[in-house]
Amino acid sequence: MSTKIILPDFKNTAVIDQVGVEERVARFTTRSIKKSSKLQGLKLTLSMIDLTTLEGKDTEGKVKQMCYKAVHLHDIIPGLPTVAAVCVYPTMVKTAKDALKGSSVKVASVSTAFPSGQSTREIKISDTKYALENGADEIDMVISRGEFLKGNYNFVFDEIAAIKEACGTARLKVIFETGELSTLDNVRKASDIAMYAGADFIKTSTGKISPAATMPVTLVMLEAIRDYYYSTGRMVGMKPAGGISTSKAALHYLVMVRETLGGAWLSNEWFRFGASSLANDVLMQIAKEATGVYQSLDYFSKD
Amino acid sequence: MSKKQENKIGLDFKTDWAYAPAPEDTKHINLQKQYDLFIDGKFVKPNSKKYFDTTNPATEQKIAELAEADEKDVDKAVKAARKAFDKWSKISAKERGKYIYRIARLMQERAREFSVIESLDGGKPIRESRDIDVPLAANHFFYNAGWADKLEYAFPNRTPKPLGVAGQIIPWNFPLLMAAWKIAPALAAGNTVVLKPAETTSLTALKLAELIRDSGLPDGVVNIITGAGRTGAAMVNHPDINKIAFTGSTDVGKMIQKAIAGTDKKLTLELGGKAANIIFEDAPLDQAVEGIVNGIFFNQGHVCCAGSRLFVQESVADIVIRKLKDRMETLIVGDPMDKNTDIGAINSKEQLLKIQEYIKIGKNEGADFYQSSCAVPGKGFFCRPTLFLNASQSHRIVQEEIFGPVLTVQTFRTIEEVIEKANNIAYGLSAGIWTDKGSKIFNLSSKMRAGVVWANTYNKFDPASPFGGYKESGFGREGGLHGLMPYLKF
DSSP: OOOOOOOOOGGGOOOOOHHHHHHHHHHHTTSOOOHHHHHHHHHHHHHTEEEEOOOTTOOHHHHHHHHHHHHOSOTTSTTOOOOSEEEEOGGGHHHHHHHTTTSSOEEEEEOSSTTTOOSOHHHHHHHHHHHHHTTOSEEEEEOOHHHHHTTOHHHHHHHHHHHHHHHTTSEEEEEOOHHHHOSHHHHHHHHHHHHHTTOSEEEOOOSSSSSOOOHHHHHHHHHHHHHHHHHHSOOOEEEOBSSOOSHHHHHHHHHHHHHHTOGGGOSTTTBOEEESSHHHHHHHHHHHHHHSSOOOGGGSOOO | OOOOOTTSOOOOOOOSOOOOOOBOOOTTOOOOSEEOEEETTEEEOOTTOOEEEEEETTTTEEEEEEEOOOHHHHHHHHHHHHHHHHHHTTSOHHHHHHHHHHHHHHHHHTHHHHHHHHHHHHOOOHHHIIIIIHHHHHHHHHHHHHHTTOHHHHSTTSOOEEOSEEEEEOOSSSHHHHHHHHHHHHHHTTOEEEEEOOTTSOHHHHHHHHHHHHHTOOTTSEEEOOOSHHHHHHHHHOTTOOEEEEESOHHHHHHHHHHHTTSOOEEEEEOOOOOEEEEOTTSOHHHHHHHHHHHHHGGGGOOTTOOOEEEEEGGGHHHHHHHHHHHHHTOOBSOTTBTTOSBOOOSOHHHHHHHHHHHHHHHHHTOEEEEOOOOOOSSSOOOOOEEEESOOTTSHHHHSOOOSSEEEEEEESSHHHHHHHHHOSSEESEEEEEOSOHHHHHHHHHHOOOSEEEESOOSOOOTTSOBOOEETTEEOOBSTTTTTGGGEEO
16 A cells, blocks of 8 residues: 555535435345345345444443354354454453454454543543453544534544554544434545544444434445545445344345445455344344244344 | 455456346236227227237337227227317316326326336336336326316416317337326316327337226227327328327427428427536536436436436546446346346337447547446347447537437536537437536526426426427427416417
């Protein structure tokens, strides 16, 4: 990646027409995914999940159980992938890391005073370093939405760059909390700022604010990734998070990735779902494809 | 896994994750082997005793035989319509409205059958016939039904009265929708109708005839006769027709206008187009690209208001064309019956040859030819989405209507330049403007010599919105209140 990157003027990022975005999104949902195409899509979805628990009441016990689920999604059906990663608070990173020893499942930690991001730069950096020292492979940071909405784009840029520096080789996901950014124009602007500041992934939401991930928001971010790729040659990943709980919705997202960025992004290296309940719905669909009948949710473990 | 390397920047839309074929079931439709003429509420044998084939352009297989109406059949249909007019124009307007509402509701009930037949017979993707053609056709009946008993309020102090018998000739690109555009306002205004669908796509009009029969509409109010140019000429020249409404090519439109000169027949013409779709540098570019695609590749480009001339401001031309090429790679050309299909079959062999001829002309004229790399079926009439980059006003492919999935691309520098170039054409049906700036939209839309101007969208239709052209694109409006006026005298 020796290309010299020229920073754009973030006050003049591409404009977005919401009506047009919604029309484009509607087209993705009409593609037909059935039988082997569906099974392939569902397995891909499983492999892209960041299994998440981000609650005040999280304990080591809860995290350990979730980590077991991450590796053993549904052992009755052979040939299933593991999820891509588990996503936890920094204090739970060590527990998760130990629980996942020997598997390829990564540990992602939220940081930078997640979910509000209302803290000082020093605290955010030390929050990140703490997670990394405990073994986090990936960092999910939040941007300072207040500063962003004030138009203080340099602040947001510098903060992301500082966290990226703290991350070293760990991959950095940057959460915009699009539900607080209010317009698709802002989503596009935040995407450009984060990618030029060094984000490895851009991510929609914390899951704490509604609306969380939506298809229009994700499409705008995917298009920003595409334009950034054409400008710099660097691939950036995408992670919609929160609110994607059904297989059908997940497949629609994959169609969107396929038709916006192409096949190169269709792997967990470049695309993730941040979700807690999605995995069981996908497993239920996979079991249905295998046996021909739907089983009740009681047959799928809730960890 | 990432096959892409940094030294070659480009997106690859070929993936090993493929969509599942989803062909729409055709078993539920009810088609006969042979169709007669619908005159005076019954299907009757043609006087000519002649029949012609209608084929599926995606498979080149024959679907059914249709009767060819000659002068005597046309006369019979006009006489039936004249007889029915006495009764139809005198029943209460509220009753008239009820009949039209009934047609609209029946069309909704049979929507699935209509959309399947529309795609079988015409080659358009089922996604479009299901989501656009058929629902919009039903909406035109609903909309006009509402006006039937409110005409005095629509045209206050002007005592609107029906004209009499309307002769209506419609094209092959939107067979059912055009029938609805024509029949619904004519009936609402109290006229009776003789309608001739295009010879390659008559099936949904004949299914509409069955529906109208089932609706209990009085006999002879709507007559639907099939045939080619000769049948149409007989209608145009029939002395007892009060109004001709034609949608189709500019050449035929001119012939009709000549033929009825000196008579007191009223006329509306909706003819060809070569619309400018204008992208400014401040436009939402990704959405504009979607608008370009909808503008030219909708219905295989068989759309009179298709955005077939793209004007891109030079500062963003490279980006827009890159985005457009990427988007074109994701368009699926193929079986019209498959729900995944974006671009279906070209309507007829004749039309495919015409498109191919224009592609040859464009190459000879020196514009840069580009097609997407998608697979096309071996059988049937198909054409990949096509661009001609670096085209100029002097090129024939820029001046003439191709009526296929072929887009010419020109760049511009200033607003004055693009206004001049957009208007520098024999046609004036529609235009598209893409910019984030509202004032620019108002400025341009008042200067475009085009009947319809879309801003930050393209190919949007609504029964309440009038549609029609300037210059060689014809005259008279369809849709909205304006669409009722050509069927009324005051």
